[in-house]
Amino acid sequence: MCNRHSGDKKGSGCRCGGGLPVEKFMQPCLLILLKQRSSHGYDLLQQLTEFGFSERLDPGSVYRTLRRLEDEGLVTSHWDVGEGGPARRLYSLSDEGEEMLHAWAVHIRQQRKRMDAFLERYQSIFGKQD
């Protein structure tokens, strides 16, 4: 098993071969979360569990992905030195990011079709209950 599966322990090793890479799928999830409301990395890290990411998801991956999204102009950020606690970087979705979100939706629907093609063939061989 691997930490790509929700609920897995960190560092348990992975032999399953993955499928959907963590950081890649994280991108559209972050974009859609930021479409709903602007937020900072640590908060987004926790919201990501709603999309099936592990509760032990590596924070470094989230911050790195956010920086990359900013490099690509899909999100913007500014420092938020507010009421107590360390300073946080507040991210917002850009217009370009919203466009990319639509592109991702198309892409993900395609991927899902491919998975359905696989699962249908699988069930036609092994049966539904398997």
Next chain:
Amino acid sequence: MCNRHSGDKKGSGCRCGGGLPVEKFMQPCLLILLKQRSSHGYDLLQQLTEFGFSERLDPGSVYRTLRRLEDEGLVTSHWDVGEGGPARRLYSLSDEGEEMLHAWAVHIRQQRKRMDAFLERYQSIFGKQD
């Protein structure tokens, strides 16, 4: 666009960010094809279009993936020097490969759920027709 999307031209460049890497998803597709009947790389290359792979899918990727599956003991192969044409390497699914196929089915169903979670949220924001 990129050659991950079926119908794309080879070498047209990719800025979409992918999602499901070609060679990763190719693995369960090859296993299920080999479950149905033993076959060789070039034939499998063409059968893969049934799972949404591009008709211009790079043959090198297919052969490399097959070799990797063999290294992992999921498939076996032997040379088939038969009636006309170049020699072909005939691949068959191993017992271990069939087990891995079941593991993949579980995994892909999980991935599908995650995509559904994304698409549902997407539709709740932008509407179904979008």
Next chain:
DNA sequence: CCCTCTATATGTATATTGCCTATAAGGATT
């Protein structure tokens, strides 16, 4: 003072990716 929680960021070894090119057999065309 130490520990935990919040919060952000970097380093690194290894694996994976897409693309290009090489090799070779056989058949058809010129």
Next chain:
DNA sequence: AATCCTTATAGGCAATATACATATAGAGGG
């Protein structure tokens, strides 16, 4: 026989992606 296409397999490589570990730092509790 020379050229070309199709079938068939394989290796190289630069760039990127990955998982995991580690660094930094503020604030609050015990």
